[in-house]
Amino acid sequence: MTHTDARATRTPQAAPTGRRLPLLDVLRGAAILGTLMTNVWIFTGPGGEWGALQSGASTGVVEGAFSVLANGKFLSLLTILFGVGLAIQYASAARRGQPWPGRYRWRALFLFGEGTVHFVLVFAWDVLMGYAVTALLVAWLLTRSERAQRRVMWWAAGIHLTLMALLTAALALTGDEADGDATVSREVVDLYAHGSFADQIAFRLENAVALRMEPVLTFFLLLFLFLLGVRLFRAGAFGADETGRRLRSRLLLWGLVLGLPLNVAATLAGQDFFLLARYVTAPLLALGYIGLTGAAVDRVRRPGPLMTGLTSVGRTALSGYVLQNVLCVLVSYGIGLGLAQRLGDTGPWWVVGLWAAVCTVLMVGSTLWLRRFSAGPLEAVQKWALRR
Numbered sequence: 001m002t003h004t005d006a007r008a009t010r011t012p013q014a015a016p017t018g019r020r021l022p023l024l025d026v027l028r029g030a031a032i033l034g035t036l037m038t039n040v041w042i043f044t045g046p047g048g049e050w051g052a053l054q055s056g057a058s059t060g061v062v063e064g065a066f067s068v069l070a071n072g073k074f075l076s077l078l079t080i081l082f083g084v085g086l087a088i089q090y091a092s093a094a095r096r097g098q099p100w101p102g103r104y105r106w107r108a109l110f111l112f113g114e115g116t117v118h119f120v121l122v123f124a125w126d127v128l129m130g131y132a133v134t135a136l137l138v139a140w141l142l143t144r145s146e147r148a149q150r151r152v153m154w155w156a157a158g159i160h161l162t163l164m165a166l167l168t169a170a171l172a173l174t175g176d177e178a179d180g181d182a183t184v185s186r187e188v189v190d191l192y193a194h195g196s197f198a199d200q201i202a203f204r205l206e207n208a209v210a211l212r213m214e215p216v217l218t219f220f221l222l223l224f225l226f227l228l229g230v231r232l233f234r235a236g237a238f239g240a241d242e243t244g245r246r247l248r249s250r251l252l253l254w255g256l257v258l259g260l261p262l263n264v265a266a267t268l269a270g271q272d273f274f275l276l277a278r279y280v281t282a283p284l285l286a287l288g289y290i291g292l293t294g295a296a297v298d299r300v301r302r303p304g305p306l307m308t309g310l311t312s313v314g315r316t317a318l319s320g321y322v323l324q325n326v327l328c329v330l331v332s333y334g335i336g337l338g339l340a341q342r343l344g345d346t347g348p349w350w351v352v353g354l355w356a357a358v359c360t361v362l363m364v365g366s367t368l369w370l371r372r373f374s375a376g377p378l379e380a381v382q383k384w385a386l387r388r
Contacts, residue, residue, distance in 0.1 A: 028314030034074025072282030083229025130215025255288020309363025316376030
């Protein structure tokens, strides 16, 4: 059987209809705002992006609570949803009889370019570059058999778990020595508090290898979650029918019953177990978030402001992701208002307020934008560029 024939046999399962699935937009919106629950502490901490590498674990009850709820969870959710989006595009191409990956390669390369610009100009912890590279591989894997995809998916999970276990063991063995160095250098603190925009760009470029290490270390996790998203979509986990509700109930059970206590334990265990908390137990809780969000959406008869706002952010996810980081840069760093230094000793609540304010701006702004335009600004630029 040829690859085209294999794809054709999977098309009915992959995309029974061409209708938009409302739950996916809500989940994307929640994932975008949820990633900010983690990133806002990076923007507002001493030394910004580099300070997060040097300073170590979260401090305080409020930041710790944010960490338990958000650290790695919404990033995993966003990764799963990116895999879902890839599966939808694959199914759409199959319905239309278009070659695959075909033009999708250009879309992934364009995303890599967007991520590179975002990394250099805005935020060193960009996720778009890693997603683009993983998407190119997964797009090719979708032309292979279901068995081959499952094999790659579980091999990726095994390799990732082994790598995280080894790195965690190494951190535990050297933990006492590293604890004494867990301070942010004065030069880096001054750079983000008083340095120019050009100085910050130069710093990111000079330290690009260290700042781009996360997508390298988590490549196999990204691969696993992408393929998991594909499988969940094909199984009907995001539909409004009984099949979707049943699958989401299972995700809720496994994610919260298993994922939540494991996340709490890994977080309370300290900095030596940071990798396990962010990259091993967090994806489990992300599955629970899918089930929990699905259960809430199933009970909504008339969308209110919250669901409307989340849906709008989800439909403009790329623009929302970049905009929230730009806003936090302008509020926190010295090139803008410099509040990270001015309010750094006032406690954590201003950080929570910043997160809530940015979330409100994104929900209201995206809702108003979509009343006039069919896509977000960066999404529109992407579509325009790929038509050329």
